[in-house]
Amino acid sequence: MNFVTGNPREAISLDKLRNVLIRLEDTIIFALIERSQFAHNDIIYKPGAYKYRGSDELSTSFLEYFLWEIEKVHAKARRYQSPDEYPFTGPLPDPVIPPLEYPRILKPNNINVNSKIMEFYINHIVPSLCVSDDDMNHGSAATRDIDCLQALSHRIHYGKYVAEAKFQDPDLQPKYIQLIKAKNRKAIEDLLTNEKVEEALLRRLRRKALTYGQDITESDSIIEDKNPIHKHLKIDVDVVVELYEKWVIPLTKEVEVEYLLQRLD
Numbered sequence: 001m002n003f004v005t006g007n008p009r010e011a012i013s014l015d016k017l018r019n020v021l022i023r024l025e026d027t028i029i030f031a032l033i034e035r036s037q038f039a040h041n042d043i044i045y046k047p048g049a050y051k052y053r054g055s056d057e058l059s060t061s062f063l064e065y066f067l068w069e070i071e072k073v074h075a076k077a078r079r080y081q082s083p084d085e086y087p088f089t090g091p092l093p094d095p096v097i098p099p100l101e102y103p104r105i106l107k108p109n110n111i112n113v114n115s116k117i118m119e120f121y122i123n124h125i126v127p128s129l130c131v132s133d134d135d136m137n138h139g140s141a142a143t144r145d146i147d148c149l150q151a152l153s154h155r156i157h158y159g160k161y162v163a164e165a166k167f168q169d170p171d172l173q174p175k176y177i178q179l180i181k182a183k184n185r186k187a188i189e190d191l192l193t194n195e196k197v198e199e200a201l202l203r204r205l206r207r208k209a210l211t212y213g214q215d216i217t218e219s220d221s222i223i224e225d226k227n228p229i230h231k232h233l234k235i236d237v238d239v240v241v242e243l244y245e246k247w248v249i250p251l252t253k254e255v256e257v258e259y260l261l262q263r264l265d
């Protein structure tokens, strides 16, 4: 969603927001495929494992060091002034170009779950996605990790817009207000949850991972193979589905709940 030029009223259409989340599935699947080309290279996640030339001993991991350097450059390009972008690291420099005026769609907030995204990605996704080895491609692996982390962060924090769109539904707003005032997290999450959308998402995600993950050769039929074991798959499809089922969807809903709990402040 281009919030710079989009009509603020349009920007909170739930259907349009869901279409953005569907498109982000492709971004995330392809980023995971790119990461899976390289070995686990777990040294890049270990704090203090590297002695960085030209800088004093950094206690951070190579990935966090590299991510901070990348986010400093992106901050100068005003990336984190966009209401749908959230940094993992800090402190970050001010932009070198003038700020943009964004439509005020969200209630201003400081909700940032990137530390949880980093934790599940490093401890659960990468080990399942990559061969347990060190192929010395530490820079390439970290570069692909950053693409994955930024895409996951964008997708999960989009929950703020989804929550705002649901809150603006006149039929549901009185119920949300009552639950927010009662600080009833569970009831708010239950009201936000749409199981049909989640089930459709997981089915679609499996099909996408099966399709995008195939090495299509000249002789191959591009019709989806009902028995994917006969195809060489670049990625473990179950890892992609589990990523969403266990982490992306629950964290998105956590963002939605946290956003609504501060909505009336």
Ligand SMILES: C=C(O[C@@H]1C=C(C(=O)O)C=C[C@H]1O)C(=O)O
Residues within 6 Å of the ligand: 018, 021, 159, 162, 192, 193, 194, 195, 197, 198, 201, 248, 249, 250, 252, 253
């Ligand atoms: C994002 C939404 O809110 C919830 C979270 C979903 C998700 O993270 O994919 C899907 C459905 C809802 O349970 C939505 O309603 O579309």
